[in-house]
Amino acid sequence: MVNLVIWNEFVHEQEDEHVKSIYPKGIHGCIKEFLSDDESLNIKTATLQEKDHGLSEELLSNTDVLIWWGHKAHKLVEDKIVDRVQQRVLEGMGLLVLHSGHHSKIFKRMMGTTANIRWAERGEKERVWVCNPGHPIAKGLGEYFEIDMTEMYGEPFQVPAPDETVFVSWFEGGEVFRSGLCYKRGNGKIFYFRPGHESYPVYYNKDVQKVIKNSIHWVCPEKTSGLWIDRIAKGIDNMERKDPVQPIEVKGYQVDHNYKK
Numbered sequence: 001m002v003n004l005v006i007w008n009e010f011v012h013e014q015e016d017e018h019v020k021s022i023y024p025k026g027i028h029g030c031i032k033e034f035l036s037d038d039e040s041l042n043i044k045t046a047t048l049q050e051k052d053h054g055l056s057e058e059l060l061s062n063t064d065v066l067i068w069w070g071h072k073a074h075k076l077v078e079d080k081i082v083d084r085v086q087q088r089v090l091e092g093m094g095l096l097v098l099h100s101g102h103h104s105k106i107f108k109r110m111m112g113t114t115a116n117i118r119w120a121e122r123g124e125k126e127r128v129w130v131c132n133p134g135h136p137i138a139k140g141l142g143e144y145f146e147i148d149m150t151e152m153y154g155e156p157f158q159v160p161a162p163d164e165t166v167f168v169s170w171f172e173g174g175e176v177f178r179s180g181l182c183y184k185r186g187n188g189k190i191f192y193f194r195p196g197h198e199s200y201p202v203y204y205n206k207d208v209q210k211v212i213k214n215s216i217h218w219v220c221p222e223k224t225s226g227l228w229i230d231r232i233a234k235g236i237d238n239m240e241r242k243d244p245v246q247p248i249e250v251k252g253y254q255v256d257h258n259y260k261k
């Protein structure tokens with residue numbers, strides 16, 4: 001089984017009637033619904049409003065894949081939770097970042113850049129081209145797929161060069177965008193997937209759903225070596241190795257590493 005958590009800031013759907021009419025159960029609820037036919041998934045959801053944004057240490061330590069959707073409340077995500085999610089990605093948890101999640105604290109943390117883009121909300125058609133038809137994330141798609149009405153994202157997308165670009169989008173107004181990017185950070189795989197937006201029914205598009213399903217399985221850690229917990233990052237172990245791996249005579253001066261005011 002794949003333990004999946006779908007995280008949503010869940011703000012637009014509660015305060016905007018138009019958005020609510022498209023996603024009455026929230027974007028997380030919509031995603032959960034179309035994933036429910038995949039019996040290999042054990043799905044939980046979490047939202048910004050819950051304690052620790054619904055992302056307790058216990059839950060994250062048992063999570064294989066985390067989906068992240070946020071837009072207008074990125075700044076309300078507590079840094080300690082960002083630290084917690086980053087740690088789990090470095091340990092091996094898969095992270096799937098959707099659409100406006102490009103500006104989330106966790107995505108920017110993992111990229112180390114601004115992740116800025118160009119954008120415009122004018123209901124443009126998007127044609128998503130498959131750059132590598134052999135990639136597991138592109139399984140079951142044609143040469144391209146289309147989204148009738150969407151928000152435009154344009155280059156330059158200020159992220160580091162990805163390990164692989166699976167999709168490139170073209171928009172009606174002539175702009176292009178790298179819309180499916182693969183990264184590895186520590187032991188964890190990250191996939192950024194552009195399509196989304198709260199005011200259009202993008203997550204009801206069958207091809208978009210197919211990509212999300214495929215990418216969950218692609219970012220999922222291979223369970224060959226068991227779960228790795230970084231004991232140093234958690235403060236359980238000290239970095240200093242007290243005893244040498246093999247006998248050695250200590251030479252030279254040893255500086256005091258503790259900073260005293």
Ligand code: ZN
Pocket residue numbers: 099100151196197198
């Ligand atoms: Zn948007």
